Amino acid sequence: MTEAVRRVEPDEFRWSMPSPVAGEVHAIVEAAERADGAAPLDEAVLLRLRNHGIAGGALLVSDDPPVGFAWVHDGDLAVVVHPDARREGRGRDLVEMALESADVATAWSHGNHPGAARLAEAFGFTRERDLWVMRRSPRDLPELPAAPDGVAVRAFEPGRDEDAFLALNAEAFAHHPEQGRMTRVDLDERMAEAWFDPEGFFVAESTQLDPGRLVGFHWTKVHDGPPPTGEVYVVGVSPTVQGSGLGRLLTLAGLHHLAGRGLGEVLLYVESDNAPAIAVYSRLGFTHADADTHVQYRRGPAATVSPAPA
Numbered sequence: 001m002t003e004a005v006r007r008v009e010p011d012e013f014r015w016s017m018p019s020p021v022a023g024e025v026h027a028i029v030e031a032a033e034r035a036d037g038a039a040p041l042d043e044a045v046l047l048r049l050r051n052h053g054i055a056g057g058a059l060l061v062s063d064d065p066p067v068g069f070a071w072v073h074d075g076d077l078a079v080v081v082h083p084d085a086r087r088e089g090r091g092r093d094l095v096e097m098a099l100e101s102a103d104v105a106t107a108w109s110h111g112n113h114p115g116a117a118r119l120a121e122a123f124g125f126t127r128e129r130d131l132w133v134m135r136r137s138p139r140d141l142p143e144l145p146a147a148p149d150g151v152a153v154r155a156f157e158p159g160r161d162e163d164a165f166l167a168l169n170a171e172a173f174a175h176h177p178e179q180g181r182m183t184r185v186d187l188d189e190r191m192a193e194a195w196f197d198p199e200g201f202f203v204a205e206s207t208q209l210d211p212g213r214l215v216g217f218h219w220t221k222v223h224d225g226p227p228p229t230g231e232v233y234v235v236g237v238s239p240t241v242q243g244s245g246l247g248r249l250l251t252l253a254g255l256h257h258l259a260g261r262g263l264g265e266v267l268l269y270v271e272s273d274n275a276p277a278i279a280v281y282s283r284l285g286f287t288h289a290d291a292d293t294h295v296q297y298r299r300g301p302a303a304t305v306s307p308a309p310a
Contacts, residue, residue: 005097008059015050021059024066025049028082035083038111038294044178045071045078047189058102062090070094075105079119091119099123109295116295125297130272132293134286138230138259138266142284144252148244150208151215153253156201162187164214165203172216172236179234195221202253204237204246215241218250220258230258232268251284269294 012021032040041049048057049071057073068081068090077098081091098104107125109116120127147153156165166187173180190196197220204216221233232254237247258266268286270277272293 004063005060005093006064007097007101008054008061010053010055013049013054013059015053021061021066024061025059025069028066028069028080031082031084032080036111036113040080040110041071041078042108042110042294045073047186048073051189058098060094060097060101062094068094070098072098072102072104075103077104077107079107079116081115086115091115092122095119095123105299107297107299109297112291112293112295116297120297123299125299127295128298129296130293131296132270132272132278132288133267134270134278134281134288135265135267135292136285136287138255138263140285141255141259142252144256145245145249147204147249148241148246150206151204151241151244151246152207153202153204153249156198156203156217156219158191158198161203161214165217168214168217168238169234169236171238179236195223197222200254200257202250202257204250214238216246216250218254220254222258222261222263227265228261228263230255230261230263230266232266248280248284251280255284 008021012019013025015022018026029040054071057071060070060072062068062081062085067085068079070077070079072078077095079091079094079098081094106128107116107120109120117127119125162184166182166184169182170180200220200222202218202220203214205211206213206215216235216237218235219233221231223229223231232251235247235251235254237250255266268281270281272278278288
């Protein structure tokens with residue numbers, strides 16, 4: 001372990017009023033995204049750092065000022081090295097100290113970065129999940145189908161729908177390792193983001209059996225860019241109405257909404273082994289390029305570390 005890597009104390013890091021460390025973390029993230037074409041931290045990590053700081057986790061930085069950092073929270077590791085400082089062994093040093101400082105079970109590589117693959121192999125991580133990014137133009141969309149009998153689609157209403165949405169989300173994603181665990185705090189943090197637009201958050205409610213119960217939703221999102229890009233943020237349908245065509249209706253409702261925003265592209269994320277969802281999205285014109293993949297690695301038994309820097 002190199003002495004150039006140190007652990008940051010919680011009172012050193014304030015995202016909303018950037019300290020020197022937070023400012024450097026911002027700069028490293030932005031430079032990595034420009035170089036790699038993919039954000040190196042996912043939304044959950046950014047929300048955690050912005051809203052809760054680094055308490056309860058471990059933030060490690062390489063050199064002063066930092067040219068790389070590692071963040072560990074709930075057993076998940078993220079490592080980001082500035083493009084100008086790569087292939088000097090900094091990523092390796094950060095991973096080594098992270099493994100000594102905290103219990104690490106998983107790590108994500110956003111964009112399937114080859115340097116991440118080398119580090120994963122060196123430290124005994126194996127490839128466990130592939131998360132695809134699928135994309136399409138919002139032009140030439142299929143027409144909206146009719147709603148299934150007994151179901152009405154409307155916009156989400158803040159102050160009314162939160163609890164019903166969370167119950168439906170837990171039901172629809174009962175086996176999903178991240179989405180199914182969404183809490184009210186998680187929801188409130190996302191609704192407080194500048195991108196949140198209830199007009200782009202569609203919910204389907206029952207009008208016959210159990211009137212008013214939410215049975216499906218499609219939450220859309222717009223990324224500022226440049227250029228601005230739409231996202232099928234999350235689509236969920238209750239198991240009680242699967243096969244009714246509601247998922248397709250909700251997806252198209254959101255796509256038509258995003259098309260009305262004048263965006264050039266819409267993207268979505270889907271697990272690579274979710275064949276039914278991929279089939280639906282493919283029929284709707286979404287495509288996937290092999291390089292447009294995020295990879296989750298899981299750490300196995302201790303391994304002999306390779307000397308190759310990353």
